Amino acid sequence: MSLPLTQKSIDRSNAEQFSFSFFCDRCGKEWKSQTFSFKNGNFTAIENEEARQLIWAQEHKTAFEHANLEAHMQFSLCPRCGKWVCDDCFVLEERHEEVCRECSLVSVA
Ligand SMILES: [Zn+2]
Numbered sequence: 001m002s003l004p005l006t007q008k009s010i011d012r013s014n015a016e017q018f019s020f021s022f023f024c025d026r027c028g029k030e031w032k033s034q035t036f037s038f039k040n041g042n043f044t045a046i047e048n049e050e051a052r053q054l055i056w057a058q059e060h061k062t063a064f065e066h067a068n069l070e071a072h073m074q075f076s077l078c079p080r081c082g083k084w085v086c087d088d089c090f091v092l093e094e095r096h097e098e099v100c101r102e103c104s105l106v107s108v109a
């Protein structure tokens, strides 16, 4: 399983569906991934519980990978500090270098 893109992320998955939240490394703004439903979630027989859990774990992993990839579109990587930040925290500097606001402030001072 890949590491989450941002420093803080939350797994909001439950027995029926998978979804994940990622937070901007700078301001903490939350972005929620799309929700993936558990396709094999309709097993009712008790003897299938173990199999159901295995399938759930597999789908959960796949859903996470999708969400983590999707997060790359929502956040931008600051080349200076290596943080993944939301659009609000990302600025284009005069020198046409894209950095996060944190690093932008540092370079002005
Ligand atoms: Zn932000």
Ligand SMILES: [Zn+2]
Binding pocket: 078, 079, 080, 081, 082, 083, 099, 100, 101, 102, 103, 104
């Ligand atoms: Zn930065």
